[in-house]
Amino acid sequence: MSKTSKKSSGLSSDKNWWRQAAIYQIYPRSFADSNGDGIGDLKGITSRIPYLKSLNLDAVWLSPFYPSALADGGYDVDNYRDVDPKLGTLADFDEMLAGLHKVGIRVFVDIVPNHSSNLHEWFKEAIAAEPGSPARNRYIFRNGRGTNGELPPTDWVSHFAPSAWTHESVMGGKHNQWYMHWFAPEQPDFNWDNPEIEKDFLKTLKFWADRGVDGFRIDVAHALKKDLSEPLRNLNVFEGLDERGNKGKGIFADRDDVFKIYREWRKLFNKYNPPRVAVAEAFVHPERLPLYASTKTLGQCFDFRFIETPFEAGAYRIATQEAIELAAKNKSSCTWTLSNHDQIRHATKMGLNPAVNRRDWMLSNGTSHPLDVEAGIANALAATLYILALPGSTYMYQGEELGLHEVTDIPEKAIQDPQYLRNNKVDKGRDGCRVPLPWTTSGKSFGFGSGGAHLPQPQWFGKYSVEAEEKEPHSPLAIYRKALELRKSLQTKEEIKWHKTKDVSVLHYARPNGWHCITNFRSQSYPMPKGEILISSQPLVDGRIPAGTTVWFKK
Ligand code: GLC
Ligand code: CA
Numbered sequence: 348m349s350k351t352s353k354k355s356s357g358l359s360s361d362k363n364w365w366r367q368a369a370i371y372q373i374y375p376r377s378f379a380d381s382n383g384d385g386i387g388d389l390k391g392i393t394s395r396i397p398y399l400k401s402l403n404l405d406a407v408w409l410s411p412f413y414p415s416a417l418a419d420g421g422y423d424v425d426n427y428r429d430v431d432p433k434l435g436t437l438a439d440f441d442e443m444l445a446g447l448h449k450v451g452i453r454v455f456v457d458i459v460p461n462h463s464s465n466l467h468e469w470f471k472e473a474i475a476a477e478p479g480s481p482a483r484n485r486y487i488f489r490n491g492r493g494t495n496g497e498l499p500p501t502d503w504v505s506h507f508a509p510s511a512w513t514h515e516s517v518m519g520g521k522h523n524q525w526y527m528h529w530f531a532p533e534q535p536d537f538n539w540d541n542p543e544i545e546k547d548f549l550k551t552l553k554f555w556a557d558r559g560v561d562g563f564r565i566d567v568a569h570a571l572k573k574d575l576s577e578p579l580r581n582l583n584v585f586e587g588l589d590e591r592g593n594k595g596k597g598i599f600a601d602r603d604d605v606f607k608i609y610r611e612w613r614k615l616f617n618k619y620n621p622p623r624v625a626v627a628e629a630f631v632h633p634e635r636l637p638l639y640a641s642t643k644t645l646g647q648c649f650d651f652r653f654i655e656t657p658f659e660a661g662a663y664r665i666a667t668q669e670a671i672e673l674a675a676k677n678k679s680s681c682t683w684t685l686s687n688h689d690q691i692r693h694a695t696k697m698g699l700n701p702a703v704n705r706r707d708w709m710l711s712n713g714t715s716h717p718l719d720v721e722a723g724i725a726n727a728l729a730a731t732l733y734i735l736a737l738p739g740s741t742y743m744y745q746g747e748e749l750g751l752h753e754v755t756d757i758p759e760k761a762i763q764d765p766q767y768l769r770n771n772k773v774d775k776g777r778d779g780c781r782v783p784l785p786w787t788t789s790g791k792s793f794g795f796g797s798g799g800a801h802l803p804q805p806q807w808f809g810k811y812s813v814e815a816e817e818k819e820p821h822s823p824l825a826i827y828r829k830a831l832e833l834r835k836s837l838q839t840k841e842e843i844k845w846h847k848t849k850d851v852s853v854l855h856y857a858r859p860n861g862w863h864c865i866t867n868f869r870s871q872s873y874p875m876p877k878g879e880i881l882i883s884s885q886p887l888v889d890g891r892i893p894a895g896t897t898v899w900f901k902k
Contacts, residue, residue: 357451358561365562365624365647366680367838368405368740369831370455371748374688375412375434376421377783378745380796387783389435391796393443398813400450402748403831405740407447408455408564410688412440416466418533419507419765420688420781422457422566423464427551444559453561455626460548461570462534465518470535474520485543486535487527487575488515496523502581503599507531507769529570529599531765539571545608552615556623568627568639568648569601571608591632601631609644616646626682626742633673640679649682649742650674653734654690657701658726658895660852660868664845667737671843674739680841681739685730686747692780695753697730698723709775713755724750725895728826728884729866732897733854735830736864738841746784749811750823753779754804761803778802785812821886829882833899837862848873853892857902866897878902 358364379391389412399407411421414431421431430440444454463470469485476482478490489500491514499512505528512525513532528535537544552563574580580598590597609627616623626647627639633650640648650673656666674681685693691705698719699708708715727750735741757778762768764776783801785808786794793800793808809815816822839860846855852869855876862881867873872891878900880887885896892898 356448358448358453359451360621362621364405364453364621365740367738367841368453369403369735369834370406370408370740370742371399371402371404372408372410372687372742372744374410374420374745374781376801377781377795379784379786380792380798380800383796383798384433385792385796385799385801386433387795388433389430389439389443393439393446396443396446396450396452399447399452402828403835404452406453406455406561408562408742409457411457411459415464416533417763418464418531420763420777422459423462423466423531423534424459425464425466426468427458427463427548428554441558448559454559455562455564455624456555456560457564457566458548458552459566460537460539461567462528462530462536465533465535470518473526473535474515474518478522478524481543483524484541485538487538487573488524489527489579491523491525496525499525500527501579502583503527504582505529505531507534507765529567531769536573537571538575539573539605539608540575545611548608549611549615552612552623556616556619560623561621562624562626565625565627565645567629568609568645569605569629569631570599572602572605573600574598574602591630594632595635601629601635606638606644609639612645613643633669636673637676637679640674641677642679647679647682647740649684651684653683653685653730654687654693658697658730658868660854660866663733663866663868664854667843671738681737683734683737683739683741685727685734686744686780687742688744688781689777690744690780692744692747692751692753693730694723694727694747694750695755696723697726698752706774709753709755709779710773713753718752720752722895723752724823725885728823729895729897731827732830732882732884732899733864733866735834736837736856736858736862736899738843738858744780746780748824748827749785749813749816751784751808751811754782754802755779756805757782757803763802782808785809787814788812826882826884830899833881836860861902863900863902864897865892865900867892867894870894876900 376387378387379395380387381390412434414425415421415423472482473486490496492498499510503511505511507530511527515524526535590600595603625645627645628649629639636648639645650670652666656662670681703716764778767776783795788809816824842859844857848855853867853873855865857863872893875892881899883898885893
């Protein structure tokens with residue numbers, strides 16, 4: 348690092364900054380639009396640096412901003428070492444990065460190594476090339492079954508289409524082969540047995556790390572290696588590719604040989620000062636999470652259990668304890684998460700009766716069962732304070748700091764998500780949490796930009812806008828800002844001590860510096876213990892903690 352860049356940076360020199368960091372996920376296309384074309388962009392992010400600073404974050408993680416035809420919201424990458432012209436330029440990226448660093452915010456970018464898009468140069472070359480050629484060997488091409496190869500090579504299924512194989516003719520190929528894709532047909536899987544792929548991803552990681560990127564979020568990190576030995580094996584299941592029980596020896600995912608890749612990546616990350624960090628998105632058996640989070644591999648792995656843990660004391664306590672024990676196994680730290688760009692917003696989940704089938708509810712545009720909007724936000728804030736005081740890092744998703752609910756009534760013609768479009772419309776998809784953020788109470792696109800928004804924003808968004816919440820001393824935004832500021836002094840030893848309460852539906856834990864966190868999961872209030880109150884997710888009533896409330900206090 349040059350002297351000048353060091354001066355203009357507000358970053359700490361702590362190598363372990365990531366262990367207990369507050370990280371905020373930005374979905375760039377829906378954050379802020381600088382030129383009024385309805386699509387959020389990098390200059391939009393730069394223009395909102397003061398806002399990000401006001402949240403008291405340690406880092407932001409940007410979902411993909413690379414050139415992409417958006418078959419899967421940018422997780423279909425045309426070129427890993429460039430910026431989508433719709434979102435800006437590499438110069439805009441550098442400007443944004445420098446601006447964020449200056450105010451002490453580090454940056455994670457999203458790496459999508461399992462698949463490229465069908466518009467990646469290499470896939471276009473592969474489709475034009477002969478079977479057995481080096482160009483085809485970068486992906487997974489096979490002959491079909493049946494007399495004329497008219498059937499897919501195996502029974503493998505994909506997330507966004509019934510089969511994980513598409514006939515090459517769909518993409519203009521002329522050789523009667525099929526290619527494999529775990530997601531949409533526009534997302535062909537790379538052949539990670541080909542050393543050229545390994546080399547190219549090291550080049551991509553180096554490209555961003557050299558630019559000053561601090562960390563990487565690794566998309567479907569468990570899927571890169573497959574058993575591609577001939578003959579390919581059938582899975583003999585047609586309900587998904589869940590290989591969680593296979594202890595590293597599955598056909599399709601979470602195979603032991605994937606760690607060889609990450610050990611190489613780690614060597615590269617450790618050449619930087621401070622070492623670059625990474626967090627894996629891996630849907631694997633919980634016992635296998637530490638393998639991705641080891642100091643010799645990626646260092647951290649998302650533990651998504653709180654996304655589905657019901658807001659209930661017993662479940663929270665078990666989830667907390669298990670996650671802490673797992674993270675400790677390989678000297679990693681916890682990754683508390685309630686929401687991301689793939690999930691129904693947690694304020695909505697927490698305002699719905701847990702017995703409601705959420706998929707059907709979403710398909711009914713949120714009309715089949717009542718949603719308790721206020722309780723959802725109250726529970727969400729209680730859950731946030733609960734996880735923010737725990738040892739480890741917290742990954743938040745844009746808009747949750749406003750208490751935003753899911754948008755459930757996006758009209759069919761506006762839906763963008765392949766999860767809906769490609770799955771026989773049996774699942775409404777993920778657009779409802781990707782609607783552009785409301786910055787102002789009114790105006791075209793609620794201050795997102797000077798034009799419209801690429802997904803329709805509902806009327807009620809104005810009430811949850813940054814402008815509206817900045818006027819409100821007890822708004823979700825005010826609580827997030829204050830909690831994240833207070834949390835900075837919590838970055839001590841990663842320890843937690845459980846305290847007994849008079850009711851099993853109340854959880855109370857303490858951190859080594861005299862910091863206490865108490866959450867009332869009951870439906871009635873609970874007496875507040877003695878101590879100096881630092882923050883509460885809802886105001887106390889007559890010295891008692893209301894139902895669905897978390898309080899931080901000091902003793
Ligand atoms: C990850 C992403 C998701 C994407 C998928 C395919 O799960 O979070 O948004 O659709 O990978 O890249
Ligand atoms: Ca724009």
